[in-house]
Amino acid sequence: MKYPLVRKHLIMVPFGQKLSIGTTPNTAIEIEDPDRLIYSVLSKCNGETTVEEIHNNIIEDFPSISIDDVKDIIKQVADMPYIMEDAELANHSNLNEYYRERHSRNINFLSNFDPKGTQKYEYMEKIINTTVILIGLGGVGSSILYNLASLGVKKVIGIDYDTVDLSNLNRQILYREKHIGMNKTDAASETIREFNSDVEFIPEYRKLSGYEDILNIIKTHNADFVICAADKPPLWIYRWTNQACLETNTPWIYGGNSETTSYFQTIIPFESACYQCKEKYIYANFPEAVEKYESILEGGYDAQNNCLTASSNVLGSFVIFDFIRTRTGIEKPLSINKLTYFDYKTYKIDSESVPIMETCSCHDMPLKGGETNENHYQSTK
Ligand SMILES: [Zn+2]
Numbered sequence: 001m002k003y004p005l006v007r008k009h010l011i012m013v014p015f016g017q018k019l020s021i022g023t024t025p026n027t028a029i030e031i032e033d034p035d036r037l038i039y040s041v042l043s044k045c046n047g048e049t050t051v052e053e054i055h056n057n058i059i060e061d062f063p064s065i066s067i068d069d070v071k072d073i074i075k076q077v078a079d080m081p082y083i084m085e086d087a088e089l090a091n092h093s094n095l096n097e098y099y100r101e102r103h104s105r106n107i108n109f110l111s112n113f114d115p116k117g118t119q120k121y122e123y124m125e126k127i128i129n130t131t132v133i134l135i136g137l138g139g140v141g142s143s144i145l146y147n148l149a150s151l152g153v154k155k156v157i158g159i160d161y162d163t164v165d166l167s168n169l170n171r172q173i174l175y176r177e178k179h180i181g182m183n184k185t186d187a188a189s190e191t192i193r194e195f196n197s198d199v200e201f202i203p204e205y206r207k208l209s210g211y212e213d214i215l216n217i218i219k220t221h222n223a224d225f226v227i228c229a230a231d232k233p234p235l236w237i238y239r240w241t242n243q244a245c246l247e248t249n250t251p252w253i254y255g256g257n258s259e260t261t262s263y264f265q266t267i268i269p270f271e272s273a274c275y276q277c278k279e280k281y282i283y284a285n286f287p288e289a290v291e292k293y294e295s296i297l298e299g300g301y302d303a304q305n306n307c308l309t310a311s312s313n314v315l316g317s318f319v320i321f322d323f324i325r326t327r328t329g330i331e332k333p334l335s336i337n338k339l340t341y342f343d344y345k346t347y348k349i350d351s352e353s354v355p356i357m358e359t360c361s362c363h364d365m366p367l368k369g370g371e372t373n374e375n376h377y378q379s380t381k
Contacts, residue, residue: 137229
């Protein structure tokens, strides 16, 4: 390592005869360090100092320590995952200095999934170089759009046909009082432009009326990912998105709120269960639920929303973690083949299985252009 760096977000605490690196219980590493030599070396591994300079800096306090001893200490710690990296890595990244600074804390977080510290910039690039279609700019959509913009996702197409009204302001944090009466797409565009001008937000003020509408938007923008944060028309919006995403081999996530719970499912076409699999599973296993399901499909419902900003943000943020997993390949998304839900009355996080159904058309559909799905995610484990 030319410029050894102890990851900047790790806290080092010398105590007793030991040095603790990191503070999370069970994952913090404790090293025997009775004379504080290791602490002295590591605290100088700031990514801007060479091993020779580090040795020069400690020689006064530790006159018997050679440069090879310093190299040994650095190597031993560098062999432990998630602690050190070579700061020179940043110079090989395609992200310029502005992006590396703006997203430095995002990159720090991503480094928690990068044992050797060699891929975190690449992960960040993959996230940035994404075109996302966001269906619905209400409470959950607000949270998701802020999350996408703070991750620096380069292009987001936001679809909604509503206008901002007073009762939206309890949870739809994209909007201000001055936006009341304005199209949500235009108001969201204004907010996101002020928040992160690197993000190209494309407003699509329109009411979706079928899967073809979503298909056309995916194709027009060559989208990489779809997030459905809309609940109207009930269930149909998921059906349409599912069909459009299967046809274009586009990963997608849907999520929503009901009473005091939030739920979401991540769908990787042809690899995980799709929304149609979920319907087929209900029809095959829960005949008593079918009548109710079909009644909603036919007649919809007309009920007021009961969300807080808090519940929209929790859901929106969970969705984003699976979005990050899928785009970067740091690990498999966690909410595939199941509906994950959490209850604010109990803080209980649970899931319902959604198996891949052999009777589902997704099972037989050929991949677009004979592609494999390896690009959707690649497990690093
Ligand atoms: Zn399916």
